[in-house]
Amino acid sequence: MSQWLSEVIAEGQRQNDWLSGNRQQATAALANVKWPVRRQEAWRFTPLVPVEKRTVSLAGPSEQQSTAPVIDGLEAYSLSFTGNQLSDEQGQVPEGLTFTLFSKADEAQQASIQALLGQVKPSHHLFGQVNDALLTEGVYIHVPANTVIDTPIRLTQLAASAGDQHLRVLVHIEAGAKVSVIEDGFGDADSLNTFVSEYVLEAQAELEHYRFAMYTQQAMHVGSCHFKVAEKAQLTSNIVGYGSVLSRLDVDVEYTGEFANANLNAIYLLAEGELFDLHSTIEHAVPNCTTEENARGIVGDRAKAVFNGRIHIHRDAQKTLAELNNRNLLLSRRAVVNTKPELEIYADDVRCAHGATVAEIEEKALYYLLTRGISRSQALIMLNFGFIQELITQIPNAAVSDWLLHRLRERFVSMEVK
Amino acid sequence: MLSINNLHASVEEKQIIKGLNLEIKPGEVHAIMGPNGAGKSTLGYVLSGRDGYEVNDGSATLNGKDLLELEVEERAREGLFLAFQYPVEIPGVSNMEFLKESVNALREHRGEEPLTAAEFLKKAKAACKQVQLPLDFLKRGVNEGFSGGEKKRNEIMQMILLEPSLCILDESDSGLDVDALQVVADGVNSQRDGERSFIVVTHYQRLLDYIKPDFVHILADGKIVKSGDASLALEVEKSGYAFLGKAYEESEA
């Protein structure tokens, strides 16, 4: 066990509030955890050395940036969190749903939160357990049956220096309801955060989900998003990752009802010595569900991208359709990509495929652009960026799509194309 | 305007063009015909400067400038346009973005102001209309998911937008039905203004019914072996490449 983890356990045991029951469960589990070393598959390519060197201290109020970057044209109910506290609020709670901050929950709401907490997140996630043990603020959203919420909810986590931040999001979407949630995170301050969200999609529910992990530099991030998807429910999730000294996102989708589907798109764009690690696991536990996952990344300079996409088809999950595709572009000799698409299949009447590529720009495409008078450097930018632009333009929210396009292009152009 | 002298070129150390001479004056249309493997497509690649196509001897000048000294994009900016036989698909890069970048690169080279988004859109829409492509086509990825005919029309649309001085059409007729062929030919003919020159590379005479050439050349084994007027094409259509000797006839069969 690492010193850091012992401190987490001690700190978790010290916390005394209405969440103590959940915390105790987590600290008990953590006490038996083997600290991940590189021989453990889940952390094979992402060393946890930067975490080991930290001492545990929960961040308090912060002087730093406390409002989220503006997304032009986005009309959302937006909350920003800095140093474990709500630091900004924009817009109104959309009508039709219940929105509760953990710190302001009444007794009934506390009971709902306690009941839901950890019900979607698989218990094997070490940093998920850390979040269970140490979370001090969170958001609980409940969307009643057949309610369509048009206004997106935006939840922003801003890295504040020195302290650890453990934000939690719980969303319960009842049957036939529809909602859009944007989770984003920014900052470069020397810090550590576990940003964990859990979503329950009941039958025929629809969720348009976004998770942008745009932490850079010293802002360590070990976050996760977990979904349980019931019969005929639909999930679309768009993920964007930058890299920092350590940035890791775990995504889990579990189908609990038939004829549900999930569409996952992920983009990572890494510069300098950044590291971004995306692990996704799709549990096809029931028949007749459909998954499509596309992850694309551009890795420049000395950056390192890790992708692990697992599709697990359980024994009875017949008639599953699952496709996963991961494509990577390396821009530099010092950059590294480690990718592993995995299939684990225990049912025979399924259609599964995965593919992964690491490649450079096609010579033919470059030549085509050059014959049209476009300069080589501009052509390379167009082609390289075109590679991820394809996924950005598929994003259903136009304001978010435009904002991302602009922001990612800016980042890309500033990356040295070698 | 285009002057090719004793051009020798190879691909992967294999000689394809073996001493080709061609003189083209402003406003002329030259058709180049020939059997498979004669080097027809190679000529377009060599003149446009594709990587891997090595010039071993000879010269090629466009409006007095030594083409062979220039980079691919510089040749394009000097007014050389190649309409591809099989245009490549570039997913993720929208047609609009691509064309605007291209048009403005050429304008900049000519010392003109870049077009604003609105100005460009107007021009692009007009060009789209001229080659009968739907407008939503501008938003799609370059050639992505286009049919063969759409790709060819896209090439002609680019030609219209880029206003080159020399256009090389590489088998722009292959795989087209009569209606599509008419659209492509109309597009080309609309660009004949007495100044702009064309090299029409084709395997069949059919296209030349629509785009009337001033000269027809037969390319075989890397050289122009016979030149004439439009009637030469009809002759080839009628009796094949028999006059080249038995070997060619067989390769055609």
Added chain:
Amino acid sequence: MSDQIEQALSKQYEAGFYSEIESDTFENGLDESVIRRISAIKNEPEWMLEWRLKAYRSWLEMEEPEWAHVDYEKVDYQAISYYSSPKSMKDKPKSLDEVDPDLLDVYNKLGIPLHEQEMLAGVAVDAVFDSVSVVTTFREKLEEAGVIFCPISEAIQKYPELVKKYIGSVVPRTDNYFAALNSAVFTDGSFVYIPKGVRCPMELSTYFRINEQNTGQFERTLIVADEGSHVSYLEGCTAPQRDENQLHAAVVELVALDKANIKYSTVQNWYPGDENGKGGIYNFVTKRGICHNDAKISWTQVETGSSVTWKYPSCVLKGDNSIGEFYSVALTRGRQQADTGTKMIHLGKNTRSTIISKGISAGKSNNAYRGLVQMGPKADNARNFTQCDSLLIGDQCGAHTFPYIESRNPSAIVEHEATTSKVSDEQMFLCQQRGLDAEKAVSMIVNGFCKEVFKELPMEFAVEAGKLLEISLEGSVG
């Protein structure tokens, strides 16, 4: 429908007989004295013994790997014997005529006659029985071409310089748990050396047979192809049907010097255990080759046997322009478990690799492809293409794909694709409507599925492999 497939997949294991051959077998157990005894029996020089002992000491410090997608009762390394030799081999027969006819009979029964006139023309065979090589055919003919093909125990004595230079150079003593064990206790195996510029005049082949009970087989094969030489090598393996698991931990090292070309084919048919998973061979094998400039190594394997397989024939593409290939068919049925694949390590410029893996799972078996493609920072313009296809027969089996891809070079291209499918009712219906019975239909469909790999096998064995698959599939149809 699936009952028919089930049925087609449950035929008997044909090589499962045990032969009453009197043997000298070590008592069970492993310590340094056992290693000293093996070394002494083989009359080895001191350096070889030292090498073994170093390997043993490292092995003691190592842990058995657990990352593979297999689940088995761990081996008790003190409960097996590390050496067993037919008594008749003690006097080292000098020619085939002196070999115990009972031994030759074993091979006849397996369809591998060792009398040269009866053999497949153009195939030289080294026959390894438990811990010793029984006979190596066509040696004179090979010697004429300068090719050395002999038991490795003999090579250690006759060609110590060659062996010393290359043994452990591709698979180091401490490479992994099973390789370390093998390095300590290996008993026999084949040694091949092809001189500069020589194209080996015939196919070389080694046939491994485990006969004795409670023994492990630890063979070691070393093939060195000198500059510009060519060789094609094939190994086959069988074992009697028993209720206990037996361990086979082999090491194969290939060295392809500049412009050399090695083709290594395996038809692995160790006893797979019964339908309930009782008995069978644990096949824990380390195979790796190194390619120097412009060299090529091609692995082809047809894996139908063993209860547990842990095997990743690999290529280290060290030289510029070198080529690595891996073609694999792995069929599991009953309770068999296979975790197999390859590693392609691209170090040199313009290196190329191709991986074609076909996994067929039936019954209650689990079949996993595990592969690594690594593009080093200096592997400019390197290319890899990987295709992994899984075919599931029945709904009680598992098919898994774990490809690891690492690239550190922007001009390298890696492409991996994996698909999974089943023998569809439509396919079965079509075949049956055309008059084929269910078994024939399945075997046809499976053979078609594997075609890309079979075409890589030497001709004589392609037919063999097709048949083997057919036999293995019998009773699996439903």
